[in-house]
Amino acid sequence: MKILHTVESYLPAMHGMQKVVQQISEKLVLLGHEVTIATKFSSERLDLIINGVGIQSFKLSGNSVEGINGTQDEKDRYINFIINGNFDIVSNFAAQQWATDILLPHLDRIKSKKIFIPTGFSKLNDSRYQSYYNNMGDWLKNYDCNIFLSDDYQDINFAREHGVEKLTVIANAASYDEFFGLKDDDIRQSLKIGNDEFLLLIVGSHTGLKGHSEAMSIYRRANIINSTLLIVGNHTLYKSFFKTILINLLKEILNFFSFITKKKYVSSCYHSCSIKARWYNFLFYLKSNKKKIIVKDFNRIDTLRAYSAADLFLFPSNIECSPLVLFEAMASKTPFLASSAGNSVEIAALTKGGLILPTIKKEDGYSNVKINESVKLLENLYENNHLRADLQRNGYDSWLNFYTWEIITKQYESLYLTLLS
Structure with a gap:
């Protein structure tokens, strides 16, 4: 043809x-x-x-x-x-x-x-x-x-x-070529994440709609010690190194108080995420609860390694159709917690590879997870090794046979x- x-x-x-x-x-x-x-x-x-x-x-x-x-x-x-x-x-x-x-x-x-x-x-x-x-x-x-x-x-x-x-x-x-036999190749070591740390992963572009802010809010409130939240998403780079530095600096300044006001002054999800991560990491340090947030712009190879290393995929997205990342999480043997955006509910029901966070769907089609209820669901799944293992197995088998x-x-x-x- x-x-x-x-x-x-x-x-x-x-x-x-x-x-x-x-x-x-x-x-x-x-x-x-x-x-x-x-x-x-x-x-x-x-x-x-x-x-x-x-x-x-x-x-x-x-x-x-x-x-x-x-x-x-x-x-x-x-x-x-x-x-x-x-x-x-x-x-x-x-x-x-x-x-x-x-x-x-x-x-x-x-x-x-x-x-x-x-x-x-x-x-x-x-x-x-x-x-x-x-x-x-x-x-x-x-x-x-x-x-x-x-x-x-x-x-x-x-x-x-x-x-x-x-x-x-x-x-x-999700691609068989990319995920079958996938190994993390010491991505934890390169990010200084201990092998005994519980690693939560979210993958999504810094559009402001992929749930990065919600993921950090859920993680900050959750009683999950000795853990890391890794946020992977691409952001804009400019051909000129000096232009990149200048634009990024201006966005950092404009968005400095966005974590307090909840208002995004410029379209800069990556920089808002970076600022929030630094602030939350400072709070974690004061509490000595062995938690941290890492924000990275990975190439595809390192993104795959991150999938393989993760213990749980957290995806409280605001708008989706049929999120590819849920299939990729299952292909990497990683159970997921996702908002009901798009057909995530259908994916969870068909594959038994993850759970759905309590979500409010608005008239405009956008979704917002309920933070406090999501915290409880995350804590329960964190404590339940058997359930995570079942979700991991179900999701991987479903991907391999159908997706x-x-x-x-x-x-x-x-x-x-x-x-x-």
């Missing part, structure tokens, strides 16, 4: 949607198919073929509601590339971003089999997106199939309410072939 996957951004950018598209695309290549990615231009992308996957880049960004950045000529070039590309399959990954939004009014012009993977409709309850979602029901019907990551989340429920019949569910996953990218990619391949036949 000649397959095109469209995604907002791709390697060297690193984020959840990029990981999904990369895993599926590269494994489809290994199965003998020709796969191309249409994505945003990056000056740091040096190769037009990455691990067998072709890259076509466009100087476009944004979305149709908040504005698509780029010239009309570039938009036309993107549309014509897809219409005239003679692809068997065109799959649009994620709504609310330019690579999908530009195509929505032109779906009837695309003769390839068209697949849409909405990934959550995170702005469904945002009034600014009302017109966008007023049209979404008709757009969904113009696709040959719509793939949802959960059987009970707002995107698939929206589709059903609007009479969309061409839909299926294919879950997220590797190798298994999931074959489900995509089967769907693609069925549509073509």
Whole structure:
């Protein structure tokens, strides 16, 4: 098959949607198919073929509601590339971003089999997106199939309410190649974490919505001595070393009192996390309770090592669709405690690999964990070695049998072939 996957951004950018598209695309290549990615231009992308996957880049960004950045000529070039590309399959990954939004009014012009993977409709309850979602029901019907990551989340429920019949569910996953036989390779030693210390891990970009602040609040209150909370997430670096220092210093100053006021003065989750960690570590030192918080920006290899070393994965996120990190935690034999954001409840029920923190879901679609109740659940799980072992075993077995990218990619391949036949 000649397959095109469209995604907002791709390697060297690193984020959840990029990981999904990369895993599926590269494994489809290994199965003998020709796969191309249409994505945003990056000056740091040096190769037009990455691990067998072709890259076509466009100087476009944004979305149709908040504005698509780029010239009309570039938009036309993107549309014509897809219409005239003679692809068997065109799959649009994620709504609310330019690579999908530009195509929505032109779906009837695309003769390839068209697949849409909405990934959550995170702005469904945002009034600014009302017109966008007023049209979404008709757009969904113009696709040959719509793939949802959960059987009970707002995107698939929206589709059903609007009479969309061409839909299926294919879950997220974690890579067998990355996680099978994974070892921590002394990551504890490099971070000065004792082998007898209880290690809690949270992995998520510093967007301000991945639950870093909540994780620190839960951990600070929890009676878990001789332990470490490790926060792993990427943050912005600038090409100029001096610009990086200056911008980071200004953000540090502006956000210095954010841990008191609860107000984020600039978008700087990484720096807020760093400040809070230093303050809490000072309090831990005064109490002599052998607790500490470490904030790190790891590469992928070190992130995998951290997964392997962790005793528990803590993920009180505010907004998700189907969190990849829960599958990665299970693949690393690490039980999880997560908010109910996205389809985390469904993942926990299907895999028995973790527990759900008491969570309040707001009308705007965002979630907030109940801190005090979450503290009690964390303390109970910390004390219950047998339950943690059961969750670890259940989650790993479920991942290995049902949720590797190798298994999931074959489900995509089967769907693609069925549509073509």
